[in-house]
Amino acid sequence: MGQREECIDYTFIGLACAIFGGAFVYFIFLMVLVTTSTSAEYTVTITGVDGLDQLAAGDEQPMLSPVLNLTFHIDNSGNRVRGACVSGPSTAVVSYGDAFLGKGTVPEFCADTKQENWGSVTAWGHNVEVPRFLWERLSSELERGVAAVDVEVTMPARCLKCGNVVLRCEAKIGGGACDCWLHRVFFQSAPMT
DSSP states (O other), X not given: OHHHHHHHHHHHHHHHHHHHHHHHHHHHHHHHHHHHOOOOEEEEEEEEEESOHHHHTTOSOOEEOOEEXXXXXXXXXXXXXXXXXXXXXXXXXXXXXXXXXEXXXXXXXXXXXXXXXXXXEEEEOSSEEOOHHHHHHHHHHHHHTOOEEEEEEEEOOSSTTTOEEEEEEEXXXXXXXXXXXXXXXXXXXXXXX
């Protein structure tokens, strides 16, 4: 009877060692996977602009009807853990110095792990009023080839308490790809009076 109890003790010890050893190896594997993975990188490129030629011509009318074609890029090639998305439908708003220029709807697009993907949107505005000082500054920057606009893509919240995810970019008109940053925006209720 003593040998049987001794066998059972060794069996439990061996089983416990195998479970803990396997869990340890799995934990190390996950840590290596996570630490060697990089987050997805988001960029935007303005691929076409129309309706700003009044500025370059020095037109005196401070109203614009701009159309901006934007291409968003998700580079998730360095991420080995999870995919990345611009969930949709999202709203892209283009502004210049806090002056609204246009907006458009971004359809959902994703990049799985170790992949990249592109999504496009046309943002437009009709008879947009731009303050004189911004009009002059934008006109000057367009002439010098250094004009840039702010692009903000608001993705819908996936749950009531999650908050929206906002992709913020500064895109150069006539330039290449520009970096974007993800932010989470939580709604705050108005204080009761």
